[in-house]
Amino acid sequence: MSKFVFQAPWAFAIGVVVITAVIVWAGITLRRKRLPPTKLAILTALRVVFLTSLILLAARPVWTTPDQEEQPRNQVALLIDRSESMSVREGDQSRYEQAVEFARDVLLPTVDQSQLEIKPILFSDDSRQVNGDEIAAAKPNGPSTNLGRAILKAVLTSDPPPLVAITLTDGITTQPAEHSRAVAALVTNAVPMVGIGFGSQSGGRVVSLDDAIAPSIADPGQTIRVSAKLNATGKSTPPLQILLMRDGTLIDQRRIDAFEGPRTWLENFDVTVGSGGMHSYEFRILPPANEPLTLARTNTTAIVRVTQSKEIRVLYVQGGLTWDYKFANIAANSDPTVRLSGLSRTANTSKFFENVQSDVNLAGGFPNSLKKLSEFRVVVLSNLRPGDLTPFQQQLLADFCGELGGGLLMIGGPQTFNASWRESRLEELLPVRFAVLSNRSAGNLFQLQPTSLALRHPVFQISDKMPAESAWRELPLFTNRAIVDEVKPGAETWLEDKNGSVLMASQRFGNGFASVICMQNLWRWRLARESNPKHFDRFWLQLLRYLADAGREVFTLLPANLAPTPGERIELLIDHRAATGNDTPDRRRVRLLVQDDQKRDLLDQMIDIETGRQATAGLTVDAAGVITATLYGADNQMLASRDIEVRDAVVELANTSRNMEILRQFAGISGGIAIEAESLTNATELLQPYLRPQKPPQIEKTHAQPAAINGWILTLLLACVSLEWICRKRWNLI
Numbered sequence: 001m002s003k004f005v006f007q008a009p010w011a012f013a014i015g016v017v018v019i020t021a022v023i024v025w026a027g028i029t030l031r032r033k034r035l036p037p038t039k040l041a042i043l044t045a046l047r048v049v050f051l052t053s054l055i056l057l058a059a060r061p062v063w064t065t066p067d068q069e070e071q072p073r074n075q076v077a078l079l080i081d082r083s084e085s086m087s088v089r090e091g092d093q094s095r096y097e098q099a100v101e102f103a104r105d106v107l108l109p110t111v112d113q114s115q116l117e118i119k120p121i122l123f124s125d126d127s128r129q130v131n132g133d134e135i136a137a138a139k140p141n142g143p144s145t146n147l148g149r150a151i152l153k154a155v156l157t158s159d160p161p162p163l164v165a166i167t168l169t170d171g172i173t174t175q176p177a178e179h180s181r182a183v184a185a186l187v188t189n190a191v192p193m194v195g196i197g198f199g200s201q202s203g204g205r206v207v208s209l210d211d212a213i214a215p216s217i218a219d220p221g222q223t224i225r226v227s228a229k230l231n232a233t234g235k236s237t238p239p240l241q242i243l244l245m246r247d248g249t250l251i252d253q254r255r256i257d258a259f260e261g262p263r264t265w266l267e268n269f270d271v272t273v274g275s276g277g278m279h280s281y282e283f284r285i286l287p288p289a290n291e292p293l294t295l296a297r298t299n300t301t302a303i304v305r306v307t308q309s310k311e312i313r314v315l316y317v318q319g320g321l322t323w324d325y326k327f328a329n330i331a332a333n334s335d336p337t338v339r340l341s342g343l344s345r346t347a348n349t350s351k352f353f354e355n356v357q358s359d360v361n362l363a364g365g366f367p368n369s370l371k372k373l374s375e376f377r378v379v380v381l382s383n384l385r386p387g388d389l390t391p392f393q394q395q396l397l398a399d400f401c402g403e404l405g406g407g408l409l410m411i412g413g414p415q416t417f418n419a420s421w422r423e424s425r426l427e428e429l430l431p432v433r434f435a436v437l438s439n440r441s442a443g444n445l446f447q448l449q450p451t452s453l454a455l456r457h458p459v460f461q462i463s464d465k466m467p468a469e470s471a472w473r474e475l476p477l478f479t480n481r482a483i484v485d486e487v488k489p490g491a492e493t494w495l496e497d498k499n500g501s502v503l504m505a506s507q508r509f510g511n512g513f514a515s516v517i518c519m520q521n522l523w524r525w526r527l528a529r530e531s532n533p534k535h536f537d538r539f540w541l542q543l544l545r546y547l548a549d550a551g552r553e554v555f556t557l558l559p560a561n562l563a564p565t566p567g568e569r570i571e572l573l574i575d576h577r578a579a580t581g582n583d584t585p586d587r588r589r590v591r592l593l594v595q596d597d598q599k600r601d602l603l604d605q606m607i608d609i610e611t612g613r614q615a616t617a618g619l620t621v622d623a624a625g626v627i628t629a630t631l632y633g634a635d636n637q638m639l640a641s642r643d644i645e646v647r648d649a650v651v652e653l654a655n656t657s658r659n660m661e662i663l664r665q666f667a668g669i670s671g672g673i674a675i676e677a678e679s680l681t682n683a684t685e686l687l688q689p690y691l692r693p694q695k696p697p698q699i700e701k702t703h704a705q706p707a708a709i710n711g712w713i714l715t716l717l718l719a720c721v722s723l724e725w726i727c728r729k730r731w732n733l734i
Helices: 010-032 037-058 095-113 132-137 147-156 179-188 323-333 391-402 425-429 468-473 533-548 661-670 683-691 711-730
Strands: 003-006 061-070 075-081 117-123 127-129 164-169 193-197 206-213 223-233 240-246 249-256 263-272 277-286 294-297 299-306 312-318 338-344 354-356 378-382 407-411 432-434 484-487 492-496 502-509 512-517 555-559 569-576 587-595 601-610 614-620 625-632 638-646 673-676 698-706
Touching: 010 037, 037 711, 075 095, 075 147, 095 117, 095 132, 095 164, 095 683, 117 132, 117 147, 127 147, 147 164, 147 179, 147 661, 164 661, 164 683, 179 661, 193 661, 193 683, 206 277, 206 299, 223 240, 223 277, 223 299, 240 263, 249 263, 312 323, 312 533, 323 338, 323 378, 323 533, 338 533, 378 391, 378 533, 391 407, 391 425, 391 502, 391 512, 407 533, 484 502, 512 533, 555 625, 555 638, 569 587, 569 601, 569 625, 569 638, 601 614, 661 673
Parallel strands: 075 117, 075 164, 164 193, 193 673, 206 294, 312 338, 312 378, 378 407, 407 512
Antiparallel strands: 003 061, 061 698, 117 127, 206 223, 223 263, 240 249, 240 277, 277 299, 338 354, 432 484, 492 502, 502 512, 555 569, 569 614, 587 601, 587 625, 625 638
């Protein structure tokens, strides 16, 4: 039914004030001119009529007529929940993995048959439109769920609105503030919601064996700590039995008592390693008898490489015959415990490496398995291009560094440190990102300048007769500098030039350590007349030893609570274990430094600790974020480091039972349907009415037509102006 309305009724309130002011002003002005009352009334009336007409136009009067309009649509909104509760594993998959698999294998083929487009949206506390790769790579770690906001984004950011909104979630919603707006958007735009629920009604008792933590390198006879990281969700967890296997043989077991509420914790085992080689330490959980409990992941493994600390094997791989290898080999030969093996390309077109002065069997070229690569503790890559290493070999290096705790050093100049390495597997583990543009100033002279951090580091103490800063000033000038885009967050810059360009940087990667030297002719240091060649040899030996010991944990640093929350006291546990089987007490004084993600000091404390004993330190962090706890020795050498995430309490894991009620409410109001994923036997039949409706959706739209802008109003305005002018002219008021 049509009706007459004003779109800006506030104009009347303003108009009353304006008209009153105009009448008063006109009356005062005209009375001063001693006009008769009749003439004054005529002029005032004309002005009132004129202003009233203008105010009427300003209030925007319109005739509104409601109408049902059909709207063809070709888009389907797919909402996938990535909140924390979707990480709960039931069976072999998490709820998020089940939802992604369902979308890929069931929904997409069904939608493709209808020749419709998919608009995928990931949501938790926020919502964003994504593509298929982002869905596959996403982690279900959102702090809370806001289903209402996701629906609003799906409906209101599409023109026309989607044909249907398909939601894949477990229904655990912790932010209902926008539900009413979401319901209004669904109803107003005639978008039905199909809710598919994942998980189980009793999904609150889930235990997962997430990870195994162990030092990657150990000495024969050394006592090490091997830890299992466990995660329990739900209201309660019954007693559990955890087993520790070494190379398939049971060496220890423990009972975990029942407890209430969700929990993330470590179970620590102290074991003595045996003979050399690679050994696997596997944890297994035994399910309780006659107790309803879901075991999401029942086993996990850590690899420990047992090797003599006195011998360091180094694999030096170079892209061509250069002086770098020769002088590094001279430095290594001065220490009988360092054994260097070289591989070199013979030509640019060569696809294989040849053995150079090696006491290890490398006749087949680059090691083709992690077991063969594990014979070395350090790998040096000098002047290589991406074509020199296959993706498989790059993955081997990542596993060598990240899993086995090996050290990796990459050396290169402007010819090899360039954009060709970008997005490669090797770049992921290095502390820098390679530059896109070439280095035009490669030939300019520059001097190495250690950073303040490097001057305190044992690698850079190259002289016993003078301070480190003075010794480094004696180095010659260099050329052939490589430019990198940036140093990655968390990495350390060790060398730079006077302009602050990075020349050497390092970072921890997994259990190991990765470093880069961004210059092609460091060997000139040993030949320069003004420098001491012994300093060059000492630097190389100290660097190789530091990289070799990156995965060796004589000290361990762990939080007592793996999931601290803001305002909660964080207790840090520090263990000092002998590097060998020797039980002789050793008392050490160490420095514990805790910093937030902005590098601000939260705790700086000196601690005395004895071999075989545990020390503790604590602090309280008020805000959520990632803090870094680092343990330093007396010479400022890093002994251990651990990142700790302080998170707001995960309310979604307090009760992980699937909740279909909220899905039924949205579906019932919008004309859709809510169904459990396991009950959906024929998705095509269920979705057919929503993907191919018998008639296009109808939206009630109101058509508005201006009601005051016409010839009569314009004539009235013109008549008022004309009559007032004529009257004022005849009465000699102009």
